[in-house]
Amino acid sequence: MWVGLGIAEIGRTVGGLIRQGRPLPVVLSALCQLFDATAKGFSSSVLLLDRTGARVRSAAGSSLPASYIKQLEGRRVSWSETPSGATINAKKPVIVLDPVSVPLRKDQEAAPATAPGLRLHEASPIVSLTGEPLGIFAVYRRESNPDVIHCPSALIPKFTQVAGAAIERMRSDEALERSAALLERTQQLSSTCCFSWHVETDEISWSKELCRLFELDPSDVPVTLELIGARIHSEDLASFREMIERARSGVSDFEFEHRLRLPDNSVKYLRIVAHGTRNQEGQLEYIGAVQDVTHRRHTEEALARLRAELAQAARVTSLGVLTAAIAHEVSQPLAGIVTNASTCRRMLAIDPPDVEGARETTRRTIRDAERASEVIKRLRALFCKKGATSESLDLNEVTREVVALSVSELERNKVIVRTELAGELPPVQGDRVQLQQVILNLFLNASDAMSGVDDRPRQLLIRTERDEEDRVRLSVRDTGVGFEPQGVDRLFDAFYTTKSSGMGIGLSVSRSIIESHKGRLWATPNEGPGATFSFSIPCRPQDAMAGATGARSLGAIRMSAVTNAEERHGRSL
Amino acid sequence: MTVTVKRPLVAVVDDDESVRESLPDLLRELGYSARAFSSAEEFLASDCIGETRCLILDIAMPGMTGPDLQQELTVRGQEIPIIFITAQADETVHLRSLEQGTVACLLKPFSDTALFEALNTAFRVS
Numbered sequence: 001m002w003v004g005l006g007i008a009e010i011g012r013t014v015g016g017l018i019r020q021g022r023p024l025p026v027v028l029s030a031l032c033q034l035f036d037a038t039a040k041g042f043s044s045s046v047l048l049l050d051r052t053g054a055r056v057r058s059a060a061g062s063s064l065p066a067s068y069i070k071q072l073e074g075r076r077v078s079w080s081e082t083p084s085g086a087t088i089n090a091k092k093p094v095i096v097l098d099p100v101s102v103p104l105r106k107d108q109e110a111a112p113a114t115a116p117g118l119r120l121h122e123a124s125p126i127v128s129l130t131g132e133p134l135g136i137f138a139v140y141r142r143e144s145n146p147d148v149i150h151c152p153s154a155l156i157p158k159f160t161q162v163a164g165a166a167i168e169r170m171r172s173d174e175a176l177e178r179s180a181a182l183l184e185r186t187q188q189l190s191s192t193c194c195f196s197w198h199v200e201t202d203e204i205s206w207s208k209e210l211c212r213l214f215e216l217d218p219s220d221v222p223v224t225l226e227l228i229g230a231r232i233h234s235e236d237l238a239s240f241r242e243m244i245e246r247a248r249s250g251v252s253d254f255e256f257e258h259r260l261r262l263p264d265n266s267v268k269y270l271r272i273v274a275h276g277t278r279n280q281e282g283q284l285e286y287i288g289a290v291q292d293v294t295h296r297r298h299t300e301e302a303l304a305r306l307r308a309e310l311a312q313a314a315r316v317t318s319l320g321v322l323t324a325a326i327a328h329e330v331s332q333p334l335a336g337i338v339t340n341a342s343t344c345r346r347m348l349a350i351d352p353p354d355v356e357g358a359r360e361t362t363r364r365t366i367r368d369a370e371r372a373s374e375v376i377k378r379l380r381a382l383f384c385k386k387g388a389t390s391e392s393l394d395l396n397e398v399t400r401e402v403v404a405l406s407v408s409e410l411e412r413n414k415v416i417v418r419t420e421l422a423g424e425l426p427p428v429q430g431d432r433v434q435l436q437q438v439i440l441n442l443f444l445n446a447s448d449a450m451s452g453v454d455d456r457p458r459q460l461l462i463r464t465e466r467d468e469e470d471r472v473r474l475s476v477r478d479t480g481v482g483f484e485p486q487g488v489d490r491l492f493d494a495f496y497t498t499k500s501s502g503m504g505i506g507l508s509v510s511r512s513i514i515e516s517h518k519g520r521l522w523a524t525p526n527e528g529p530g531a532t533f534s535f536s537i538p539c540r541p542q543d544a545m546a547g548a549t550g551a552r553s554l555g556a557i558r559m560s561a562v563t564n565a566e567e568r569h570g571r572s573l
Numbered sequence: 574m575t576v577t578v579k580r581p582l583v584a585v586v587d588d589d590e591s592v593r594e595s596l597p598d599l600l601r602e603l604g605y606s607a608r609a610f611s612s613a614e615e616f617l618a619s620d621c622i623g624e625t626r627c628l629i630l631d632i633a634m635p636g637m638t639g640p641d642l643q644q645e646l647t648v649r650g651q652e653i654p655i656i657f658i659t660a661q662a663d664e665t666v667h668l669r670s671l672e673q674g675t676v677a678c679l680l681k682p683f684s685d686t687a688l689f690e691a692l693n694t695a696f697r698v699s
Contacts, residue, residue: 328633331660335681336591339599342685346602361598368591411635412661 010034010162024048024170028060028163035139035159036063042121046163047072047136056136064118064140117143124156126164134167184208192291197274199248199284204228213270213292215262233259233267250284252276257293269297307512328408329375336368378405381433392427393435395464395472402439403462410460413447420463425472426539430517438510438521442476442533445506449480449531456529467536471519475534482531483523510535580606581696582624586616586642587631587658592681596629603689613637617645625653627695632659632678643674654695658683 013034017027028046035044045061059069118140126135137160184207187193193210197203204223211218214231225244232240236258243256253275260268274288344361347354378401403419410417428435443460450458459479467473507521514521519537526532583605585596590611597607605627610616614637616628628646632639639657646653657678677691 328660331681332589333591335658335660335683336589336595338682338684339592339595343595343599343602346599346685357598361595364591364595368595371591408633408660412633416635 010158011165014162014166018166018169024167025058025060027166027170031159031163031166032061032063035155039139039155041142043118043140043142044159045069045072045138045140046126047138048167049133049135065116068118119143122156124160126160126167128164128168134164134171137163190291192289194287194289197247197286197288199286210290213268213290214260231260231262233261235259247274247276247286250276254286267294268292269294307509326375326379328412329405330372333368333372333375337365337372340365340368375405381436389431390429391432393430393432395425395428395435395474396421398432398435399439399462399464399474402436402443406440406443410443410447413451413458415447415450415458415460418459418461420461422463422465422472425464425466426470428472428517428537428539430537431513434513435517438513438535439474439476441506441510445533446476446478446480449478449482451480453480453529470539471536472539473534473536475532477526477530477532479526479528479530482525482529485525580604581626582606582608582621583627583629583692584616584621584625585609585629586611586613586634586639587629588612588634589631592631592658599685599688600629603685603692605692613639613642613645616642622646622649622651622653627692628653628655630655630657632657633661647674656688656691656695 010031014027014031017030028048032044032046036042043061043063045059045064047059048057049055050057056072056075059072061069121139121141123139124137125133126137128134137156139156183194187207187209193207193213195204195206195210202225204225206223208218211223214228216223216227216231229237229240240256240258243254247254254272255274256272258270258272260270262268269292271291271293272288273291274286276284276286278284340361344358344365347358347361399419399421403417407417443462446460447458450460456479459477461475461477463475463477465473465475511521514535514537517537519535521533521535523531523533583600585593585600585607587593587596587609588611593609593611597609600607608619608621610619612634613630616622630639630642637645639655639659643655652674654674654676656676658681659678660681676695679687679691
């Protein structure tokens with residue numbers, strides 16, 4: 001009766017349970033039940049091995065006593081020994097299942113499991129397709145039924161095979177679940193989520209974490225572009241749509257930064273990086289990662305604020321240094337005003353009044369007053385506390401204004417100022433006040449470096465010129481004490497100073513200002529005495545735009561990746 | 574207005590143009606003859622050192638400063654009363670007051686009365 005039971009039939013029964021999603025012990029118990037029902041007088045069990053194949057993880061069996069099953073769990077399995085009575089080859093397991101047929105060896109760690117009234121008939125290893133040990137299919141003879149001694153041996157390999165398939169299937173399901181769980185956890189940890197977008201059908205698949213990020217209900221399926229659009233910050237919506245259109249047109253990669261406006265009105269900053277691929281039918285699909293960069297953004301903003309405050313502190317410090325120079329700058333025209341007005345009064349007081357002379361002195365009075373107010377205006381611009389702005393600037397003009405403001409202070413320190421400004425410089429894009437702050441700082445540093453120099457002229461050469469790669473350069477060369485080559489790295493550190501007065505933040509702030517203009521600031525020792533400090537900034541507006549404003553624009557597509565992709569594809573924008 | 578030879582000559586040495594423009598006019602209104610120079614070197618190179626009865630001298634100038642010129646004149650044996658003018662308050666303390674013919678130090682901007690008094694002192698000294 002049992003001989004007719006084929007592998008296909010066993011497979012169908014077990015397969016049905018697997019498809020129903022029943023847990024492995026249930027499936028294996030059912031398998032054992034099927035065997036026990038087929039082979040009268042015999043009981044079977046399936047022992048599952050752990051991942052190392054060295055120990056029994058759990059055991060399933062339908063008609064074996066629970067106490068016996070319990071005893072087997074966690075037992076060590078030996079793979080190398082071949083004890084008597086077991087028909088096992090080199091890769092087959094040996095397990096102490098029966099104290100009678102398998103004698104204990106000296107090194108065996110625990111007493112054998114015992115099951116009253118049961119004798120081991122056969123233990124067959126369950127091996128994966130790749131030869132990994134998965135478990136053991138064990139068949140026992142019931143002593144209470146001594147008449148039946150012929151085991152349906154032909155059945156055992158079939159059951160073993162089906163048990164193997166069931167275990168393997170379950171294991172791969174488990175592995176899949178584990179890696180999905182791991183992915184989700186990784187996404188949570190790295191604040192990164194992933195998605196895929198099938199462009200032709202607009203099918204979007206989202207990770208759970210991404211739903212959480214967008215504060216969408218995971219049951220809101222399918223996720224649509226409209227659903228996503230509803231969460232995008234209104235100011236970034238246009239660029240988001242533009243990005244979608246570009247992506248539809250078939251660029252290979254894109255990068256995008258935008259904000260979300262969530263139902264509770266809070267704002268999140270996201271960064272998307274996506275890679276486009278075409279499937280076999282040539283349909284475009286993007287696979288991408290979304291990262292929550294809110295925290296980073298906030299940190300960056302705090303840093304920018306701090307930098308602005310530091311720059312302001314540096315400005316106020318130089319204001320103190322410049323007080324005398326400012327007084328001088330304002331007093332000169334004031335002297336002219338007072339003298340001219342006095343002369344005018346006298347010219348009008350004589351008889352007959354010198355009207356022509358009075359008119360001339362009045363003209364000069366007005367001119368000097370305008371000159372004084374120019375000085376005040378320049379000072380106000382230089383020392384006001386306001387956010388960075390970006391405009392098209394002539395570096396020569398910017399430099400001349402600083403020279404005008406500081407030349408008397410420099411001359412007071414017996415510094416001979418010489419300027420060599422390039423004839424025609426292309427405009428740069430940047431913040432006038434910030435750049436003037438840097439230039440002023442370089443002048444004052446140079447002047448300080450020369451304050452103790454008496455054996456040679458204190459010369460300050462200010463030069464502007466075209467630099468390579470569409471950049472313009474300003475350099476300030478002094479004949480001061482210079483710096484030790486090993487000190488060059490520290491020059492730009494905040495609070496590093498060689499002076500007894502001063503906070504030492506000037507150069508560090510200057511460098512951060514120049515870097516925000518996409519430029520660089522550096523120092524080189526001169527051939528002769530002194531040092532030269534230079535900065536170089538790009539003169540093409542589009543290169544300098546992004547950083548100069550301090551707070552970077554949002555909702556902007558980072559075009560670099562897109563452009564590169566388009567170049568690769570030989571398309572024009 | 575005609576400048577007579579009898580009017581004593583006051584020389585103004587200042588690198589600031591508005592001072593060079595305005596001060597000589599005021600000096601003429603006050604009854605002096607006046608000439609302006611943009612640097613100490615220019616004054617030294619001129620032919621009117623001997624004629625100058627009073628020198629109105631800026632302290633801080635590129636190249637040779639006011640006190641430098643004063644020293645040079647002393648070396649040359651030219652004793653001209655000097656009225657220093659400066660836009661910087663702290664520079665007045667560096668002057669050894671009334672030494673080497675210093676009669677006054679005026680802080681810019683100064684009134685015509687202050688200038689008139691200083692000139693009177695200068696001419697009393699000389």
